[in-house]
Amino acid sequence: MELLDIHEISVQFGGLLAVDGATLTVEAGCVTGLIGPNGAGKTTLFNVITGLQAPTRGRVLLDGRDITRRRPYRRARLGIARTFQRLEAFGSLTARENVLVALEMRRRWAKSSYDSNALAEGLLEQVGIASVAHKRVESLPTGTARLVEVARALATDPKVLLLDEPSSGLDEAETDALGVLLHKLVGGGLGVLLVEHDMPLVMDTCAIIHVLDFGRVIAHGTPHEIQADPSVQRAYLGTTKTAS
Amino acid sequence: MNRRWSNLFVWAGTIAFVVAVSWQAWAGNPVDGTSLLNLLVFSLPLAGIYAMSASGLVVVYTTTGVFNFAQGAIGMFFAYVYWQFVDQTTGWGWSPWLALPLVVLVFAPLAGIALDRVIMRQLQGQSLVVQLMVTVGIMFALIGLAGLIWDQQEAHSLPPLFNGEGFNIGDVVLTWHRFATILTAVALAIGLRILLFRTRLGIAMRAVVDNRGLAALSGARASLLSGFAWGLGCSVAALAGILLAPEVDMAAGGALTLLIITSFAAAVVGRLRSLPLTYVGALILAISIGWSNNFLLFAGRWTNVSPAIPAIMLFIVLLLLPRAELRFARTHVMRKIERVSTVRDTVIGMAALFVAMWLLSRTLSDANLSRFALGICTALVALSLVPLIGWAGQVSLAPLAFAGIGATAYARLGGDHGSIWAVLLAALICMPVGALLAFPAMRLQGLYLALATMAFASFVELVFFAQPFAVGAGSRLVSHLHIAGFDFEDRRTFLLLVTAVFGVASVGVVALRRSAFGRRLIALRDSEAASATVGVNILETKLAVFALSAGMSGFAGAFLAMHYHTLGSGSNNGFAMLQGLAIVLALVIGGVACVSGALFAGVFGLATVLIQENWHLDLWKTIVFLAPGLAALGIIRNPAGAVVEIGEGFAVLLPWRRDARREAAELKAANAEPEVGELGLTREFEEADVLLVDRGLGISNDVPRATTRTG
Numbered sequence: 001m002e003l004l005d006i007h008e009i010s011v012q013f014g015g016l017l018a019v020d021g022a023t024l025t026v027e028a029g030c031v032t033g034l035i036g037p038n039g040a041g042k043t044t045l046f047n048v049i050t051g052l053q054a055p056t057r058g059r060v061l062l063d064g065r066d067i068t069r070r071r072p073y074r075r076a077r078l079g080i081a082r083t084f085q086r087l088e089a090f091g092s093l094t095a096r097e098n099v100l101v102a103l104e105m106r107r108r109w110a111k112s113s114y115d116s117n118a119l120a121e122g123l124l125e126q127v128g129i130a131s132v133a134h135k136r137v138e139s140l141p142t143g144t145a146r147l148v149e150v151a152r153a154l155a156t157d158p159k160v161l162l163l164d165e166p167s168s169g170l171d172e173a174e175t176d177a178l179g180v181l182l183h184k185l186v187g188g189g190l191g192v193l194l195v196e197h198d199m200p201l202v203m204d205t206c207a208i209i210h211v212l213d214f215g216r217v218i219a220h221g222t223p224h225e226i227q228a229d230p231s232v233q234r235a236y237l238g239t240t241k242t243a244s
Numbered sequence: 245m246n247r248r249w250s251n252l253f254v255w256a257g258t259i260a261f262v263v264a265v266s267w268q269a270w271a272g273n274p275v276d277g278t279s280l281l282n283l284l285v286f287s288l289p290l291a292g293i294y295a296m297s298a299s300g301l302v303v304v305y306t307t308t309g310v311f312n313f314a315q316g317a318i319g320m321f322f323a324y325v326y327w328q329f330v331d332q333t334t335g336w337g338w339s340p341w342l343a344l345p346l347v348v349l350v351f352a353p354l355a356g357i358a359l360d361r362v363i364m365r366q367l368q369g370q371s372l373v374v375q376l377m378v379t380v381g382i383m384f385a386l387i388g389l390a391g392l393i394w395d396q397q398e399a400h401s402l403p404p405l406f407n408g409e410g411f412n413i414g415d416v417v418l419t420w421h422r423f424a425t426i427l428t429a430v431a432l433a434i435g436l437r438i439l440l441f442r443t444r445l446g447i448a449m450r451a452v453v454d455n456r457g458l459a460a461l462s463g464a465r466a467s468l469l470s471g472f473a474w475g476l477g478c479s480v481a482a483l484a485g486i487l488l489a490p491e492v493d494m495a496a497g498g499a500l501t502l503l504i505i506t507s508f509a510a511a512v513v514g515r516l517r518s519l520p521l522t523y524v525g526a527l528i529l530a531i532s533i534g535w536s537n538n539f540l541l542f543a544g545r546w547t548n549v550s551p552a553i554p555a556i557m558l559f560i561v562l563l564l565l566p567r568a569e570l571r572f573a574r575t576h577v578m579r580k581i582e583r584v585s586t587v588r589d590t591v592i593g594m595a596a597l598f599v600a601m602w603l604l605s606r607t608l609s610d611a612n613l614s615r616f617a618l619g620i621c622t623a624l625v626a627l628s629l630v631p632l633i634g635w636a637g638q639v640s641l642a643p644l645a646f647a648g649i650g651a652t653a654y655a656r657l658g659g660d661h662g663s664i665w666a667v668l669l670a671a672l673i674c675m676p677v678g679a680l681l682a683f684p685a686m687r688l689q690g691l692y693l694a695l696a697t698m699a700f701a702s703f704v705e706l707v708f709f710a711q712p713f714a715v716g717a718g719s720r721l722v723s724h725l726h727i728a729g730f731d732f733e734d735r736r737t738f739l740l741l742v743t744a745v746f747g748v749a750s751v752g753v754v755a756l757r758r759s760a761f762g763r764r765l766i767a768l769r770d771s772e773a774a775s776a777t778v779g780v781n782i783l784e785t786k787l788a789v790f791a792l793s794a795g796m797s798g799f800a801g802a803f804l805a806m807h808y809h810t811l812g813s814g815s816n817n818g819f820a821m822l823q824g825l826a827i828v829l830a831l832v833i834g835g836v837a838c839v840s841g842a843l844f845a846g847v848f849g850l851a852t853v854l855i856q857e858n859w860h861l862d863l864w865k866t867i868v869f870l871a872p873g874l875a876a877l878g879i880i881r882n883p884a885g886a887v888v889e890i891g892e893g894f895a896v897l898l899p900w901r902r903d904a905r906r907e908a909a910e911l912k913a914a915n916a917e918p919e920v921g922e923l924g925l926t927r928e929f930e931e932a933d934v935l936l937v938d939r940g941l942g943i944s945n946d947v948p949r950a951t952t953r954t955g
Contacts, residue, residue, distance in 0.1 A: 050776075050777050051776070052773055052776070052777070071776075071781075072773075072776035072777055073776050073777075073779050073780055073781045073782065075777075076776070076777050076778055076779035077779050080777075081777065081778070082777050084773070084774065088771040088773055088774035089770075089771070089774070090766060090767040090770040090771060090774065090775075091770050092766055092769075092770055093763060093766055093767065093770070097763055098767075100760070100763060101760075101763050101764055101767045101775075101778060101780075102778040102779070104760040104763070104764070105764070105778055105779040105780055106779065108779075109779065149774075152774075152778060153777075153778070155778070156778050156779055
């Protein structure tokens with residue numbers, strides 16, 4: 001069943017239509033890919049889903065409930081978590097503290113009680129950065145800081161996780177590890193919306209892929225279908241003809 | 245609340261306020277042609293001066309991103325320079341027509357360019373509080389410098405231009421000086437319009453506003469432009485100062501320096517961008533002030549409403565601004581982050597402080613005991629800002645306003661035998677006041693919030709204390725604290741009391757920093773957007789920290805009241821807005837995010853007072869202003885604060901602090917990375933950069949390469 005339903009979302013910045021009637025769904029238990037050239041409106045769409053950007057038109061539904069007008073922190077409590085393309089980690093806190101902030105907030109709305117410290121260690125272990133738990137995030141390389149963001153997002157115990165180019169800054173082995181982690185997470189029933197430029201990672205992890213171009217969803221389907229889609233090739237390469 | 249309705253509410257409230265005040269304070273003058281003409285003749289020149297000053301502010305802010313608190317002080321300083329040239333008796337007796345262009349078109353712009361080169365250019369990318377406090381420091385330095393050169397014990401006055409002659413419009417006299425002021429403002433408006441829209445330079449300036457990086461890539465020389473903007477800003481500041489000086493008291497820390505509040509209000513009407521709207525704002529302000537001067541009579545508790553009009557208007561305009569977007573993390577100059585001390589270390593440190601004070605206090609005279617107590621009380625006020633500014637990154641310039649409210653509450657509630665409950669009540673009373681101020685201000689970000697608190701501080705200074713329920717016309721006697729039959733009247737026991745209170749409060753603050761709430765505040769400062777997406781209710785958190793800080797300020801204020809023993813209602817009662825600014829400045833110099841920074845603020849204030857009082861040298865007579873002003877320049881190098889810098893420097897020398905050495909090395913490596921955006925554009929691509937790129941690309945050093953650069 002559909003976990004997250006983005007319905008006819010449009011965002012206008014002055015004369016620029018950044019997102020133009022985009023519709024897509026994210027299902028529980030699988031990774032949904034969102035790809036498209038730079039400036040296609042992917043990050044803007046993420047901001048709309050998390051409530052950082054109000055849409056000009058359209059609705060966002062989580063579990064069938066309209067959350068379009070909810071404030072960002074409410075959405076987080078309802079189960080939407082994300083990472084950012086341009087790093088938004090809490091730079092002056094340690095990796096462990098980054099996760100703790102999220103865990104301590106979750107404690108306020110979740111009914112269960114837990115040991116934040118142990119859980120934080122576990123989450124850092126899960127994304128594979130336990131060794132830098134006590135380092136200030138500002139001093140970490142970009143790729144590692146991204147993983148801190150992933151751990152922080154997971155700490156809110158989300159239903160749906162939005163990842164904005166998580167692999168940029170990671171080397172090949174780390175990217176593979178990320179793919180394994182994604183498979184494991186969706187195996188636990190989490191829904192993931194993945195914006196990514198690393199095509200092997202997208203093709204390997206995504207069950208379904210949406211292609212965004214100039215703010216519109218121009219295609220969606222399985223990785224196989226998308227690879228064959230001529231409109232996608234046009235969007236990415238500008239023309240179907242290969243350069244001579 | 246819906247935004248349309250809330251705006252309507254503010255407008256209706258404003259109109260009701262103006263009508264009610266006019267009704268109450270109506271002086272009974274007839275409203276006819278002559279009196280309205282009088283109003284215009286008074287208001288238009290004033291509007292011109294406000295508009296000039298505010299335009300300078302806007303031009304500098306839009307091109308360089310620095311909001312200049314020293315705008316008024318620059319005008320004040322150059323008004324004195326001008327005075328030096330033209331004064332017949334002690335000055336050099338030049339003709340005004342020679343001195344005026346020399347000061348406004350040569351000296352002031354040169355000073356502006358120098359200011360940009362030496363100081364302002366290094367403020368790019370620094371945090372807001374650092375940017376603000378450096379300009380506040382310049383303001384204090386200029387007040388100090390002016391006081392040093394031109395003895396403030398003597399009265400200085402400037403005659404108006406054209407020997408004060410004028411011409412008649414009906415029954416009303418318009419002096420040529422005021423007429424020239426109006427013309428100058430109009431000419432400046434036209435000149436700026438042509439400059440910004442018709443010249444290459446102006447178009448480049450506007451491009452820089454939109455996107456500095458892009459403008460640099462397309463060939464605009466940002467550094468040249470910022471120099472030009474500062475030159476222009478200083479020039480119009482000087483012009484405004486010189487034209488206003490004949491109409492007001494020239495005292496260094498007085499009306500000319502405080503012109504900033506008025507200019508801020510006018511500039512905020514133009515959202516710090518639009519010059520036409522800034523002129524409109526200046527006009528509205530001048531007419532309001534003219535209206536109150538010509539038709540209203542404020543007496544008794546309301547005497548100071550008239551000078552408070554700019555502050556009130558600044559606050560109202562801020563309420564009408566649209567809600568700010570959630571803030572994403574901005575790339576700052578790599579900061580040296582405060583080492584978070586442990587509670588245990590703080591307890592040891594504070595115990596040591598107490599013992600030291602206990603020993604020291606045995607040798608101090610009564611006067612010095614009193615000064616030390618004031619220093620510690622100041623540190624306590626500064627401590628209240630550590631969670632707010634240091635951790636949450638919300639700039640408040642009103643610590644002494646809340647302290648004043650707390651002081652008043654304690655004075656009223658303390659009774660004959662000041663009880664500890666009155667102190668706690670004083671803190672409790674300030675918390676909702678702080679939340680109430682913060683609630684509308686929370687919609688605003690950074691700079692606007694700082695301005696709103698400044699307006700509040702100014703309002704408290706001018707209007708609050710004069711209210712009969714607060715202090716009223718005379719003064720209030722404040723009783724000493726009694727705890728369990730023990731009296732803290734004696735100077736020495738009071739000093740030890742405040743030292744102990746500071747110690748306990750400091751331990752509390754450190755414990756708070758290490759708690760979940762403390763972490764959440766740091767998270768908020770680092771990225772509001774990310775905080776919101778992990779479930780932090782930003783509004784609630786900001787309100788909480790604002791209330792906490794206000795409560796702590798009020799708590800400190802109760803001890804300040806005990807120290808002063810009498811609480812006056814004038815601006816010299818120890819709770820003035822400018823003094824509050826000085827405390828914020830001293831805290832930032834010391835280290836805004838740590839307890840030792842607050843202690844530094846107190847000790848720094850104490851040291852300047854001790855120097856001034858004990859060494860009767862002319863050079864030291866304005867050190868209270870000069871020292872913080874000059875020390876502010878150090879903030880640029882050490883944004884984390886002097887105490888942190890010294891502490892880290894000391895720590896790497898200790899053999900057992902291997903962690904400190906490692907961290908210093910990491911920091912050095914991180915800071916060594918060049919600013920990529922400027923590389924090759926404003927900074928030459930050097931050998932070191934080549935090596936860096938090679939390393940980035942994985943090219944080894946032994947690859948043969950051309951040794952000479954081509955082209």
